[in-house]
């Protein structure tokens with residue numbers, strides 16, 4: 376929990392810095408929100424069931440569809456653009472034999488209502504800010520960016536029907552995970568000719584925007600968008616973090632334009648985060664055409680990376696005081712002392728049972744307590760308590776008022 380809270384605090388800090396509003400949605404949604412026909416792994420592993428009311432429901436596998444539903448539900452009450460973020464638990468149903476987690480937490484930031492590439496540039500800046508705040512450099516992590524319009528241009532050149540586009544993207548996203556003949560087989564099952572498949576593979580191997588311009592020309596706007604995105608990256612000061620890479624398509628069906636993916640440069644981990652533009656999603660839920668883009672950032676890979684880099688701080692509990700009544704009849708004064716110290720903002724661990732002093736010293740170590748307050752009858756009869764500094768061992772007797780106001784005494 377300390378690790379998770381530290382990570383989420385950093386997610387929240389970046390979201391706050393970018394003036395994004397936190398939102399939340401139910402973990403349990405109507406199954407229909409996630410049913411899509413593009414063959415995505417995320418929809419094939421839906422943690423879905425029928426509830427006692429006979430409803431088809433699912434534990435959400437991602438957050439973006441819920442966001443789209445909320446935007447539509449709020450409708451005219453919203454003033455665009457929306458800059459929303461959330462951190463939410465997501466689920467999938469994996470066979471346990473695969474030994475993979477069925478739940479994880481995802482940080483999402485989304486900008487709704489901005490058609491321009493400025494929205495993507497802002498989201499990428501948030502990602503880079505997060506990485507830098509965590510002590511990660513552009514030598515450790517990069518962000519590959521591309522645009523699905525590249526694939527769209529290639530497919531239309533080969534007369535692949537538009538309604539296969541999403542399914543083709545889902546298959547092409549697996550290009551580095553499956554053998555090439557498996558990819559070719561799955562694509563040909565979609566009616567993609569072998570010429571088209573080779574056209575796709577050629578396009579994905581492009582590594583420069585000039586090459587891309589030669590291949591698809593200026594019509595789709597992909598080259599212009601990517602050039603402007605790289606210019607904005609330079610203006611923000613994160614150009615050394617982002618690279619055009621045509622092989623990036625991402626595996627979610629609803630992306631329509633820019634796509635991006637954070638990766639570790641040692642190439643040992645799965646994608647750290649990913650996102651893109653999804654201008655059609657709200658329309659598919661019956662809403663108006665609404666430009667939108669966002670990213671998802673899971674809690675698993677980033678923690679693996681931070682552990683590998685050895686940059687997770689020691690997340691120790693830090694108590695100021697541990698208070699112990701040395702005899703049972705002193706329990707009430709001990710409670711009064713703890714309450715008075717806490718009312719002035721001090722972190723106090725009050726020993727609640729009859730414990731030996733040896734136990735209290737071990738507890739103090741566990742809590743990294745700075746001082747111990749020993750409430751003993753002879754001191755208490757004189758209106759004082761014994762304060763012991765747990766690093767120097769020095770101690771002195773102090774009245775309760777001096778203890779709370781930290782005046783008229785010094786124990787180093």
Ligand SMILES: OCc1cccc(Br)n1
Nearest residue numbers: 465466467476477478479
């Ligand atoms: O990123 C895919 C995913 C979705 C839900 C739960 C888990 Br674990 N992983």
